[in-house]
Amino acid sequence: MSEKINISLKVWRQNRGEEGRFEVYQASEIDTDASFLEMMDIVNEQLTLNGVEPIAFEHDCREGICGCCGTLVNGKTHGSHERTTLCQLHMRKFKNNDQIVIEPFRAKPFKVIKDLIVDRNGLDAIISEGGYISVKTGNAPEAATTPIQREFAEAAMDAAQCIGCGACVAACPNGSAMLFTAAKVSQYALLPQGHPERTRRAKDMVKKMDELGFGNCSNEYECSVACPKGIDVKNIARLNREFIKASLGK
C-alpha cells in the first residue's frame, strides 16, 4: 500500500552563463506510488505558485525509452537502480524524511544548459561519423536475401537497445563515451550489412569521441552498471578489436 512521505530536496540550480548553486526545497505529502519525476512535478507546481521559477529538467516519454531524463540522484546516475531510468524510479524507494541530492549529469563534454539539463549533442556528433549503414532509400535488396544467424541478430539487438541517455558518460570517472560508441559499432559489426563500412566506422567514431573531449576507457566498468538498458562491457572489447583492426589497415 502506498503512503505519504516528506522529502527534503537539495537541487542544483544554474542559469545560462552563471555559476550554479544548491537550493533546498521540501516535497511534502508525496505518495510513494508517484514516480520520481511526478514528485518533481509536484514540487514545481508548488514553486510556481510561490513565485519561484520551477526546476528545469529533461523528460519526455516517461516510460524509459526516449533517453531524455537522467540526473544524478545522491551522486548516482538515474538513482542507480538496476535497469531503471529516472522516469521509472518510484518514490517507494525512499523513506520519510530522506534528503535527496539532485544534480545534473557531471561530465566534461556535457555542459549544463540550465539547472538539471545538460547538452548531450556530442552523442549525436559521434553517430554522425558512422553510426549507421550508408544505404539510400531505394537501394535495398529483398529482405530475405541474407539470412543472419539468430545469435548474432540477438547480440546486435542487445547492443542496439542503447537509449542515448548519457548515463555511461556521467558514471565514468574519465567521462568516456566508450560504451555508447561501442554499442553502435557492435550492432553493425555483428551484422553482415555493417561490414563494408566497419573500418571507417570504428576509426571515425572513436576519433570524434576524442575530439569532443570524452575521456578514455580505463576499464572501470561503471558505465555498464549505470546503463539503464544493461548494455554489456563486452561491447567495448568488440569496439577495441574493431578499432585495432581498422588501425592496422585491415
Add this chain to the structure above:
Amino acid sequence: MKLDSKIPDGPMAEKWTNHKFNVKLVNPSNKRKYEVIVVGTGLAGASAAATMAELGYKVQNFTYSDSPRRAHSIAAQGGINAAKNYPNDGDSVYRLFYDTVKGGDFRSREANVYRLAEVSNAIIDHCVAQGIPFAREYGGYLDNRSFGGAQVSRTFYARGQTGQQLLLGAYGALQKEVKKGGVVMHTRSEVIDVVVIDGQARGIISRNLVTGELTRHVADAVVLATGGYSNVFFLSTNAMYCNASAAWRAYKKGAAFANPCYTQIHPTCIPIHGEYQSKLTLMSESLRNDGRIWVPKKVGDKRPANEIPEDERDYYLERKYPSFGNLVPRDLASRNAKQVCDEGRGVGSTGQAVYLDFAEAIERLGRDNIEAKYGNLFEMYNRITDEDPYTTPMRIYPALHYTMGGLWVDYNLMTTLPGLYAIGEVNFSDHGANRLGASALMQGVADGYFILPNTINDYLASADLPKVEADHPAMLEAEQAAEKKLAKLLAINGSRTVDDFHRELGQLLWENCGMSRNEQDLKKALERIPQIREAFWKDVNVPGSAADLNQALEKANRVADFMEFAELMVRDALNRTESCGGHFRTESQTDEGEALRDDEDFTYVAAWEFQGDDQEPVLHKEELVFEEVKLTQRSYK
C-alpha cells in the same frame, strides 16, 4: 475551399505506379535549388528529411528535443506490418489493404491505403539493409507474429522495441545526411507558426528553446511530421511534449483539419493511481492472449482479488462475446471496461480499473512459460505498481493512445494549403476511424521514405515559387504575433498552473468526448471549453522569461492551442451522429453494442475549414468511394 483528393485514374493496383510516372520531376541538378523545411524527427519526419536530402534537396529539419532520436515513435512496442507473406499463410498486398480498410471501419481513402500496403514490403527491405535487428528464426530468416484485426502473421518486430529500432535506423540515415550537409538540423527548436505568402506555405517561425530567440526560416515547401493530438486529453500514453500546435497553426493558416473526432483508446494501460499522475503507460495488446479480464459481480465489492470466489467474478468479455472473448478489438474492450466501472464494479482504490488475470494461464502453461512470453511487461508493471502480476491480477484501464484524425491531405500528402505537406500521424488518410496494431510505424515510414519524396517534386516542379526573404512582411508579422502571444502568457501572472488547466480540459474531454459520446455530453463540453479557455487566459501562472529556457512557457503555449483544438474535436464528434471505429455515439449502436455506422449519411471525410477565432468553422465533405471493398457490419460475438 475545394477538396481535390487527386486520386489517380486507373485500376487500384496500378494507380501508384502510374502516378509516379505522371507527376512532374525535378532534374537531379536542380534539386539543390529547392529548400524544404521538415518539422519533426519521428519516423515520418526523419525518414522524409533523410530521403529528400539523399535526392539532393536542401533540407532544414526541426525538433523541440535535444536530439532527433527522442521523438515519440521511439516508444512504439509491437511491430510493423508488411505483406511479405514469409509465413506462407495467404497474405498479399491486397489482403493487407483489405484488412486495413475494414479495420478502419470503412472510413479511410481506398487509394491511399492500397499504396500503403503496396510499399510495405520495400520498407522491410530498406530497414533490414539499414541493419535494424529484427527478430529472426533459428534458420536466420525473419520472424513474424500476428496482431489484432488480421488472420495472417505479418508483423515484423524487434523484441518489444520495434519503434525504437526503426526510429534509430531513420535517425542514422538523418545523421548521415547531416554529416554530408544535406540536412541542417535544428534541435531544441520549436515551431511557433507556419507562414503563408501569396497563398503558399513558405516558411516557419521557430523558437530556440535555450535562448528563447525567435527565428524566421523561409523555404519552398514545408512538411509537418508532428504527430498526433492525444495529449489534448492531458493523460495519454503519448510522451509529455507531444502536442498539436504545429498542426493547429497550419489549420488556422488555411489547412483543413479532417476527422478530429477519430481517437483511439487502448484497452490495456496501467490505471491512474493518483491526482499527481502525469502520463499513462501502455501494456502491450499481446497480454490479452493469455490474460482473462474480470470484475466482481457485486457492485462495490472491495475485497482483494484472491478473496473473491470464482462464482462471484464476472468475466464479462467472455460472457458477452463467447467466440472472441478477451480478444475483441480495442474499441470494444475499452468500452466494456468503462461500462463495468460506471456500474460501480471497477476495482482498485479508484474503482477505475478491471483485472487482467494470469492465474489460469500460469496454471495451464506454467510460470516459466508466461515469464518467457511476457517477462519484460510484467517487470514494467511491477516497477510502476509495486505489485507482482504473477500472484495478483494486473489492474488495467483504457487510455488515449493514437489519433487517426489529422490534417486533410490529398494523394500527394499535400494539405489544402499549397506547399504544406503532412506525413505520419499528423495526417488523416490511412487508418479511417480505427487504426490496426502495427500499422502506425508502417504508415510513418511509408510516407517518409517512399511516398513524399516521390510526390513533393510534382509541386516544386510546377508551382510558381518566387524567391522570398526572411524579412518578408508576412514573416515579420508572424514573428511579431508569436512574440506578442508569448509575452501575453507571461504577463497574466494568475493563480493557477498550466498543468492545472490542462488537467481540467483533459478530464472534461475524457468524460464527454472519450470512449463513448452522446449529444448531450458533447453539447455540454462545447459550452464548457470556451469557459475554461477564458479562465486560462485570465488566470494562468507562467513564471520566468521568454528570453530563456522556460519549460512552463513552452507548455503554456502548447496548452493554449489544445484549448482551441478541443472545441473542433468535440464539434466534429457532435456532427458525426453515427458510430464508427473509435468514435462511438451511444445513440448509434447495434443490439450487440457494436458501433453502428450510417453509411448513407456519413461515408465521408469531415474536413473543417477555419473561419476566424470567433467564427464557426465550415465543414467540407470528401465523399469516400469504395471500388474494391464492400462495406459490411463488424461482428465479434
